[in-house]
Amino acid sequence: MSVVPVFLYHAVSDRSPSWLARFTVGPRTFVEQLDMIADSGLRVIPLRQLVAALLGGPAVPPRSAVLTFDDGYADFASTVAPLLAARGLPSTLYVTTGALRDAGRTSGRGPFPSVATLSWDQVKELDAAGVEIGGHTTTHPQLDTLSRRSVREEVAGCKRRIEDELGHRVDSFAYPHGYSSRTVRTLVREAGWTSAAAIRGASAFSSDQDDPMRFARLMVQADIGRDRFARWTSGEGAPVAPFSEGLMTRGWRAYRRARAVTGRPYRALPA
Numbered sequence: 001m002s003v004v005p006v007f008l009y010h011a012v013s014d015r016s017p018s019w020l021a022r023f024t025v026g027p028r029t030f031v032e033q034l035d036m037i038a039d040s041g042l043r044v045i046p047l048r049q050l051v052a053a054l055l056g057g058p059a060v061p062p063r064s065a066v067l068t069f070d071d072g073y074a075d076f077a078s079t080v081a082p083l084l085a086a087r088g089l090p091s092t093l094y095v096t097t098g099a100l101r102d103a104g105r106t107s108g109r110g111p112f113p114s115v116a117t118l119s120w121d122q123v124k125e126l127d128a129a130g131v132e133i134g135g136h137t138t139t140h141p142q143l144d145t146l147s148r149r150s151v152r153e154e155v156a157g158c159k160r161r162i163e164d165e166l167g168h169r170v171d172s173f174a175y176p177h178g179y180s181s182r183t184v185r186t187l188v189r190e191a192g193w194t195s196a197a198a199i200r201g202a203s204a205f206s207s208d209q210d211d212p213m214r215f216a217r218l219m220v221q222a223d224i225g226r227d228r229f230a231r232w233t234s235g236e237g238a239p240v241a242p243f244s245e246g247l248m249t250r251g252w253r254a255y256r257r258a259r260a261v262t263g264r265p266y267r268a269l270p271a
């Protein structure tokens with residue numbers, strides 16, 4: 001089995017609101033991590049190449065890695081994209097359509113309060129520059145606690161909106177907070193998404209045997225440290241997907257569902 005690290009980033013910035021700080025990596029650290037990826041001999045491939053392999057296509061080369069970015073923060077355009085372009089690295093950016101700047105929800109309201117998000121013009125520029133734009137729902141809910149109807153609206157509405165704006169099909173979806181269920185995965189597939197990014201446990205490696213509708217990722221958090229990141233680049237320090245859904249995940253979902261039903265949703269942030 002070929003282990004594939006799929007790195008998941010959120011914000012890359014020196015400043016971020018307190019709720020996002022844990023999920024923010026400073027630009028210097030980000031550059032160090034890109035250098036460590038290169039120095040370790042990993043080769044960053046486009047996500048579509050991994051997905052093609054998971055769907056039965058050609059195998060990915062040994063020591064492949066994938067870079068993904070969730071939510072759609074403005075620093076992707078100002079900081080991340082130039083750094084990746086200078087190194088010729090492909091990436092996938094999953095945008096939460098209802099939180100983009102033009103949606104007018106960035107000032108203290110919406111899913112990502114007090115942080116600048118991308119505008120549609122920027123998303124279009126990134127798309128034209130070769131960044132793969134993927135979907136991350138409209139409002140960033142915990143999909144596995146919603147009705148089927150609401151899930152459909154979130155996953156199909158988001159896809160329609162991105163395709164209308166970009167003028168071409170988009171294929172790649174990421175579950176907000178990483179949460180899915182069998183029903184959610186079915187609805188995501190029915191909406192036309194051909195792959196979906198998850199988070200298995202805190203972090204896990206994907207592999208050439210992983211499930212394309214919930215492939216695992218390694219979440220890079222503020223406190224990761226050089227040693228742990230170095231271990232990840234050498235294919236160590238996290239479990240390798242696929243593995244079956246554990247009792248912990250099922251129990252945790254039941255708890256979040258119960259909270260959602262009683263009107264006191266568990267506030268998971270942000271992923």
Ligand SMILES: [Zn+2]
Pocket residue numbers: 070071136140175176177270271
């Ligand atoms: Zn997210």
